Amino acid sequence: MLNKNNIIVEAEKLDFADIGFTSAEPFDSQTEVLLSRQKEYKWAMDAGLDLMTGIDPKNILPDAKSIIVLIEEYFHESFPASMEVHFGRCYLDDDRITKDALALRVKAFRAFLRDNGIDSKVPFHLPHRLAAARAGLGTFGKNCLFYSRKAARQGSWVLPIAIVINQEFAYDDPTVDVGCPDWCKNTCLIACPTGALKGPRHLNPQRCISYLSYYGQGITPMELREPMGLWIYGCDRCQNVCPRNAPWLANELPLNKRVVKKVKDFDLSLLLHMDKEYFEAKIWPHMFYMSSDDMWRWKMNVARVMGNTLDPKYISDLVQAFSGSEDERVKGMIAWALGRIGGTEAKNILDKILDPSNGLVREEILQALKEC
Ligand code: SF4
Ligand code: SF4
Structure with missing residues (x-):
């Protein structure tokens, strides 16, 4: 026994x-x-x-x-920066x-x-x-x-x-309490970009970037697109800013080799252009909260992230994905991303895709042109 x-x-x-x-x-x-x-x-x-x-x-x-x-x-073990910046570490x-x-x-x-x-x-x-x-x-x-x-x-x-x-053992003393030091003035609540932390220990999951990144319905509301920043799946911001995590974050850790192997598959351009076969073989086995029916959300998230990088190198990817996509949520976000990157090249493209577009996509293009 x-x-x-x-x-x-x-x-x-x-x-x-x-x-x-x-x-x-x-x-x-x-x-x-x-x-x-x-x-x-x-x-x-x-x-x-x-x-x-x-x-x-x-x-x-x-x-x-x-x-x-x-x-x-x-x-x-540590994770490659290119992964940590877009995906919650626990995934x-x-x-x-x-x-x-x-x-x-x-x-x-x-x-x-x-x-x-x-x-x-x-x-x-x-x-x-x-x-x-x-x-x-x-x-x-x-x-x-x-x-x-x-x-x-x-x-x-x-x-x-x-x-x-189904067996009884001596129970340990519970520690069901908040253990934050008084001197931390609610750093996590202030740092949450989408205001998901409504108060100490009160999270509104529907405002949390993690939830929005894998369960958000429809095109991401305009006011959340910049705050959601570079997160594609998950969010670690309230952990990264927390002083209770500082001792561990100061650690030099060896690189996680399993994750290093995944880096090439999670390249932003590949994610934006992936098909069902690629998704099911390379992505879903590791991040599975969305099925292949929800690939539009992956692509919408990636387009938003490309926009938030402000990097013109993504313009050609965004243009290619716009013409290759039937989904108005993805196309609408691509238009937003082009407007966010801005500049003459992005503006010329938005002008070109405006005429043949209608509905939500057209509205997004018009808005993006205002931003340019
Ligand atoms: S995970 Fe991100 S969005 Fe969610 S509460 Fe923390 S900081 Fe806010
Ligand atoms: S940042 Fe960390 S220590 Fe400060 S209130 Fe939030 S959880 Fe507590």
């Missing part, structure tokens, strides 16, 4: 940065949050993510007795589809439990950050992120993995 220490030793052997234990009681405080913010989280329900069901671990494993939370440090080496890295270690951990008579489930809709805090593994930031008590030098570059099990 396993004791708690045997499990801790196994987690260390498998290179998890930390481990904690909590009860399988429902996360009642989360019920209030979800009920009071139904409109903000409607997208998750619409996407088939039933967050309400995840509140009670017994919905996941009927004889649930405890939750083990493992902490994975996803930023223990750069995400193996939830390829299942060839972290998934293998979680699988090995569960096999160890199973071999010792413990059933387990790894739910995707349980409030995993709250589970981690309840297991005493760290505290929250006012940016809603979870900060480890020891991994990543107490930073937020961690991924809590909640594992519901």
